[in-house]
Amino acid sequence: MTLQIFNTASRKKEEFVPADPRRVTLYVCGPTVYSFPHIGNARPAVVFDVLYRLLMQKFEQVVYVRNITDVDDKINAAAAKEKVSIGEISTRYTRAYHQNMTDLGVLAPVIEPRVTDHMEQIIDMIERLVAAGNAYEAEGHVLFHVPSYSGYGALSGRNLRELIAGARVDVAPFKRDDTDFVLWKPSDAGQPAWDSPWGAGRPGWHIECSTMIEQHLGETIDIHGGGQDLVFPHHENERAQSTCVHGGKLLSRYWMHNGFINVDREKMSKSLGNVLLVQDLLEQAPGEAIRFALLGTHYRSPLDWSDEILNRSRRNLDRLYEVLNHLQDVEIDTSAFEVPDMFTDALEDDLNTPAAISELHRLAKQVKTASGQNARETLKGQLLAAGRMLGILQQDPAVWFRGTSEIDEAEILRLVELRSSAKKERNFKQADEIREQLTAMGIQIQDRPDGTSSWRKV
């Protein structure tokens, strides 16, 4: 089966055929670093991480670019509020983003460009747009003239008249058309500013992605991804800029957008105060469980986040690690095993991770009835290979069950042995008391048939 991708531009699933079969180019809009990453930032990172892993399996080279937006008025606001430099804000939150993504098992992209390193190229692209007649200067601003590009609106499926009718914001008087958007704007004293032919200022919101794509991947890329909210206006505007500056060449051959996360059936938003930070969720559950929860719903569907789905994900991982635990005696070379077809087929069907996960469960079930050593080796190899595609199940089961936080193993072992002797003497009252004591410590006891017991962190 070949990879099928739902292309936002056509609103259909299409077969994915890269322009160059040996080199696939993927660009995903990364975070604006003005606060700690929330679960909504984590979803695209995890989803496109799975796509990246899948593409790497299918193609020789995958150039994955995910940017860091470190120039933005929200960053300016955060810096002003704390009375620190914007660099301090963006450095702090970039670091937090990297740490959180690592905790979620997200691989680093091949290139991670920052807007501040591309100011020259941004100015250059704006100049080219002005020269081509697609942009104009007005009162220190440079604006993209939307009516100059007839294809505007095709990505998000809207027409100009609708946009004007739906406009709810006050339109700046110097705009030639209500829909024109800013490429460059002047900075007031105290605001970060870069020199430009139009005076000291800073770039508008969309131009940085067009510029970084051109610089690192070229004029036309294979896949452009991001959150659904970026379809309009961000990606529509990016597309307009890039297409015009490149003489009508396509910016991206496929567009992919992930759905939003709701919290307890409500939209996650700062005003509702229900924004879930990744760092807080990591207190609740291991990053792998958070990742698994994100992959339990198809990426284009909305995802209702709750404590329940997180607990459920952790429990499901418990079961899968339990199965791996039973295969601990099986020695294999993991690189020698291929992911089962049914599993790959699911992922190749527009990244159907829920269906892929159900194949994982099917594999796990087979382990229980597999008797021969060959069958057990194959199943373990397939389970680990499939897990690797999703970025899960790669830990030692013992580490998964015991956790990494500070626990007093010696004390636990002492209590477990004390309880074993009590059981041997048929002093069940004492044995049960010790079990309760361990339960209170967050340790669950599992008796084995031979009288010994294993334990795990709950």
Place this chain on the structure above:
RNA sequence: GGCUAGGUGGCAGAGUGGUGAUGCAGCGGCCUGCAAAGCCGUCUAUACCGGUUCGAUUCCGGUCCUAGCCUCCA
């Protein structure tokens, strides 16, 4: 108001023109000193109304409902 996506069992969540995945929970059993874990078995669903069809959950039309975007947002 405009545009878009969607409504599947107690919950989560796939697929499909012809006996409705998978997981959790529930129930029954095995195992256990009792548990836990595990194993075996098992109940429950395609919003509503029409149409096309031998046959629709799947295709078409309508109704109702939900979510997202149209404004900063992953």
